[in-house]
Amino acid sequence: MSEENDGKKFMFVNRRAPYGTIYAQESLEVVLIAAALEQDVSLLFIDDGVFQLTKGQNTEGVGMKNFSPAYAALGDYDVSKLYVEKESLEERGLTLDDLQHLTWEDEDDDWAEKDSIRLVSRDEVKKLIEEQDVLLSF
Amino acid sequence: MAILHTVNKSPYEKASLESCVQRSDAGAAILLIEDGVYAALAGGAKADLVKAALADRKVFVLEPDLKARGLADQALIEGVESVDFDGFVDLTTQYDQVNAWL
Secondary structure: OOOOOOOOEEEEEEOOOOOOOOHHHHHHHHHHHHHHOOOEEEEEEOHHHHHHHEOOOOOHHHOOOOOOHHHHHHHHHOOOOEEEEHHHHHHOOOOHHHEOOOEEEEHHHOOEEEEOEEEEOHHHHHHHHHOOOEEEEO | OOEEEEEOOOOOOOOHHHHHHHHOOOOOEEEEOHHHHHHHEOOOOOHHHHHHHHOOOEEEEEHHHHHHOOOOOOOEOOOOEEEOHHHHHHHHHHOOEEEEEO
């Protein structure tokens, strides 16, 4: 159980690239529902899931909805833990600078703006997964 | 007979590109579309697949799919050529057949 509230710890595990399949967009929708129900929500981005957070996505040329701006709104829903696996980024030739700069405001720290994305190692991912009450995989 | 091969899957998730590279002949072309465009990233661990193909085949990447994925400013593997949808259509007419590696 979370210390913050009576809710369970929910982790959304994102392993797919955006647009090629519907998984990324579906995950985001369920994340917002869980957040609205005031659960302790975190997101994990591993494998091709790290591609979901690239900045500068522009879908005008492919006739699809660009849902990437929604990640920037997660902080407003008190979703402040976006774990990105370092090894997955590196394997794909990406760095943190290639991702959106996502933030949240900490009400316990005079609404200080803090980074939502936390780079974690593969070893740390093992521990994070173990800590959860509910894992939802997309 | 020269074939245009299209690959629409990420090389990190499926072996579609690897299958294509191993089974396409010299003179063929490979066009990376949809999630296939991730294979064109210069710094990627799977870059060797495209580099191997470039030895005797042309490799194209669909620009609108790169842009959708936020990769427009990323460095691509040297020798990979970008095409738009009109360029895609031109390629289908320049080659004798199109083969999709799904």
